[in-house]
Amino acid sequence: MEQPLFLYYPGCSTCQKAKKWLTDNQVLHTPRLIVEERPTIEELKIWIDRSKLPIKKFFNTSGLIYKELNLKERLPSLSEEEQIALLASNGKLVKRPLLITTHSVLVGFKADEWKKIK
Numbered sequence: 001m002e003q004p005l006f007l008y009y010p011g012c013s014t015c016q017k018a019k020k021w022l023t024d025n026q027v028l029h030t031p032r033l034i035v036e037e038r039p040t041i042e043e044l045k046i047w048i049d050r051s052k053l054p055i056k057k058f059f060n061t062s063g064l065i066y067k068e069l070n071l072k073e074r075l076p077s078l079s080e081e082e083q084i085a086l087l088a089s090n091g092k093l094v095k096r097p098l099l100i101t102t103h104s105v106l107v108g109f110k111a112d113e114w115k116k117i118k
Contacts, residue, residue, distance in 0.1 A: 004099050006022060006099055041088045
């Protein structure tokens with residue numbers, strides 16, 4: 001099985017918990033810093049499709065940038081393409097951590113969901 005891709009932000013406490021969970025459960029993974037190497041439009045399209053989640057679930061709604069850009073009000077009027085472009089423009093807009101496997105995409109950290117990838 002291919003190693004899952006783990007996108008995270010080191011300053012995020014939820015990401016730290018997820019990283020510890022991966023280590024504690026001996027899940028080999030490829031780490032990637034979400035701000036330094038932000039997801040591309042192409043990656044996001046694939047991941048959103050694979051996750052079977054609405055695009056809005058990929059937004060970090062508690063982040064400062066989300067609030068500064070008034071995205072709660074703006075998102076409903078943006079097209080899918082515009083929303084994906086916005087996510088690709090700044091890693092801090094993307095909800096994290098993300099765990100990407102060949103068959104699934106987990107957004108945020110919930111240990112119960114993550115156990116399924118082992």
